[in-house]
Amino acid sequence: MTTLHAAPHTAADDDAIIEIRDLRKSFGQTEVLKGISLSAHRGDVISLIGSSGSGKSTLLRCLNLLETPSAGTLRLLGEPLPFRERGGQREPADRRQLRRLRARLGMVFQGFNLWPHLTLEANVMEAPVQVLGRSRDAARAEARRLLERVGLHHLRDAYPATLSGGQQQRGAIARALAMSPEVLLFDEPTSALDPELVGEVLAVIRDLAEEGRTMLIVTHEMQFAADVANRVIFLDQGEIAAEGPPDQVFGSTRTERLTRFLGTAALT
């Protein structure tokens, strides 16, 4: 299988791969997401931008249910995801379905979150072996291919603590890719990196975008957001304040709120 350079296998369809409608999320009294609707189709690369606290990371974390939405409907990979109330808490009704869907959605975190007790290669092998039931040999061969691809083949036996942030994040991307996910979710993948390490991670993500993968990227890198995405969503105070192709959102018709945000973003 040439998963490395082919887009994830799929029958051609026009259905949204991710569809959320009127999604709300509150933490205590604070409503962080105030009714977000959006849909992503196969091959979409969507940049989510907005100031800190605008809710963009929360939105992304709602998509694989690391946060449970307080209200709204969610369709992932064509399946509606039902919720139930238990002990006053809302939670996914079918944990099995949730795990099955999560295995098909890759997530890359701001803090890398590699497992420190495993080598880089073992980190990448872990989910294919434990979740998909792959043989260790097959998982190892795939892990090596992926580490080669993100430029870390020579460090496959290293433990995460001995690696730079950029190397850890590239390793975390390889770990997500090992599941052959149909959608990749990036939660501020370069925000925890020293400036000189940002480029190597962005290059890997750009490469993935160019092979037609479906991706949602929460980022503060405005130039990157504009370059890599076919759609930009600007979140402001828990609402979608602007949405469209990059040249339109960032272009002459940009809203006043976005102009203000871009002004502060350029300063930081």
Add this chain to the structure above:
Amino acid sequence: MSVMELLALAPPGWGGALLNGLWLSLQVAGAGYLLGLVIGMAGAAGKLSGGPVIRDLLTCYTTITRAVPELVLILLLYFAVPEAINQLLATLGLGRVDIGPFASGVAVIALVQGAYATEVMRGAIRAVPVGQLEAAHSLGMTPLTVFRRITLPAMLPGALPGLSNLWLIATKDTALLAVVGFTELTLAARQAAGATKHYLLFLCAAGVLYLIVSLISNLAFKGLERRATRGMHHD
């Protein structure tokens, strides 16, 4: 008799009796400790992710067990509990059961170690960065897989110092079983001392044996810690 004759392995020397006592001590401590680890693991999991009823019950268990002196627990388990069980069995028209000193010793040590291990492991599990668990969940792992493959190895570096302490305490707690006539190391030493009037010699000999156990245990736990923290920052 000379010191060498007194400590000779074969009678009339008492060395063999001491070693036999040591072996019994280690068996009780080992079995109690392992059972305690199982209880501690279950207790920690229950305290962290159980419902309110389970959490309250576990709090009762750890609070009471850690509050009552172990000597009292040993007397309770050796004298009172078998009596209660036998009365219950008698009313049901069933025969008597006998809980020997070995079984009650293991039970007490397991109960006490379980209470302390619950707290040690709870702390160590809570110290595992939540992002590592989120990463595991985001890949579709079941809660059991996450616990077995991620939480457990990630918490070990934090738990091992506490667990190694608990093991050393367990080996010395076995001395309390002398009160119920279980000839573990301490009672064996007292019997030897009483028979020969060489108190200093035999109590010191017992002390040296406890010390050797401690030193070897320390080495073993150091090795385990080195293994568990492989790849992590060392200072």
